[in-house]
Amino acid sequence: MASSEIVRIGCLGLGKVVEYHHLPGLRLDPRARLVGVCDVDPVLAAQRAEQWGADWHTTDFRQLCAASDIDAVIIATPNDTHRPLAMAAIQHGKHVLCEKPLGLSAAEAGEVYRSARDANVVHMTAFTYRFAPSMRYLKHLIASGDLGSPRHFRSQRFLDLPETSWGWRQYLATAGAGDLFDMTIHRIDFAMDLLGPLQRVTGAIAQFAQRDRTSDGSSCPPSQVDDWSCLIGHFAQGAVGVWEGTTVAKGYGNDGYGHEWAEVNGAEGSAVYRLRDPHHILLGRTGQDLHSVPVPREFLTPSGSPRSSNSGDPATIFRYDLVWEFVSAIVEQRDAVPDFYDGLQAQIVADAVLQSHQEQRWVELGVVPR
Ligand SMILES: NC(=O)c1ccc[n+]([C@@H]2O[C@H](COP(=O)([O-])OP(=O)(O)OC[C@H]3O[C@@H](n4cnc5c(N)ncnc54)[C@H](O)[C@@H]3O)[C@@H](O)[C@H]2O)c1
Structure with a gap:
């Protein structure tokens, strides 16, 4: 995390759930800042970066997951991408808030849960x-x-x-x-x-x-x-x-x-x-x-x-509390609730x-x- 203690967030997938739940949550939280955004749709990625005030945008999830100016990611892409995106983020030591379902099956969800647990990152499933x-x-x-x-x-x-x-x-x-x-x-x-x-x-x-x-x-x-x-x-x-x-x-x-x-x-x-x-x-x-x-x-x-x-x-407004919980867990160095185990x-x-x-x-x- 940056020395300023601000949690620097990257968003993967810039569709409806980020717009309605996670972005308002981020805007309310003085401890967090949206730094990078990623969507496979290049027009949407550029548009969201400008509208939402992110520093940069990309269409490549690997770039966002590896970025040194990102501490934590929010994964809000279609269900089949949750596992590969979460695994990439965990591999780079990022904390992860992932939308439900955690995977397409319990086997996928189990793999993601165990990887996050073993990497000691904060992990949270978005059970709104x-x-x-x-x-x-x-x-x-x-x-x-x-x-x-x-x-x-x-x-x-x-x-x-x-x-x-x-x-x-x-x-x-x-x-x-x-x-x-x-x-x-x-x-x-x-x-x-x-x-x-x-x-x-x-x-x-x-x-x-x-x-x-x-x-x-x-x-x-x-x-x-x-x-x-x-x-x-x-x-x-x-x-x-x-x-x-x-x-x-x-x-x-x-x-x-x-x-x-x-x-x-x-x-x-x-x-x-x-x-x-x-x-x-x-x-x-x-x-x-x-x-x-x-x-x-x-x-x-x-x-x-x-x-x-x-x-x-x-x-609607209680949905903003997910980001509050995710950022609180990171700042307080504790487990988030609900976590990937709950997702599994x-x-x-x-x-x-x-x-x-x-x-x-x-x-x-x-x-x-x-
Ligand atoms: N927790 C809740 O209450 C809640 C509510 C709505 C949706 N969701 C979940 O959130 C996820 C997203 O739903 P949505 O309604 O926002 O969908 P959406 O279709 O509006 O947005 C998904 C975005 O992901 C982008 N995308 C696809 N593959 C990508 C990739 N590999 N890398 C980067 N971006 C990629 C798409 O271009 C699209 O813009 C789903 O898993 C859904 O189940 C949860």
């Missing part, structure tokens, strides 16, 4: 929804015993996306899977963050939209991936879970946010996280139906963060869902040592 204030409060309520022993976990993530081409997202070689790797994998991650590891799962996927046209009407090879995914799971601590995700649920647009509901029913009470209202949680007990309760102030923003919980749409754990479960679907059976999950 862990940072929602109501999710952080839900975790606290479970850990403090407020809900009693957890019995059921339930997650619904419904989107109403256009049925035109998803670009790289709709091909197995570049995405690995559809809704399962794009959306449900987040929910697998936060369920395990709340309730611990899963022991066995059964799942299914389905595809309804062909997506053989682009938004301007030209034809393209049809989608090869799921747009609906589900699983049922047993947690090692005894609770059971049910997840359902879809990107083709008509009437669930909600300004692009769709519908998200995740809840835990414990022996003493229930608590519900909803993406659209992350500054409130629903709480209920026998004789006291679910009702909205404000999330306490200490859960609205991470400790020390300059982010205001009042400015911007609450369903979620990938193992997502792979097991695909295996369960193919083989029409429950799949037992082994324990992978840290």
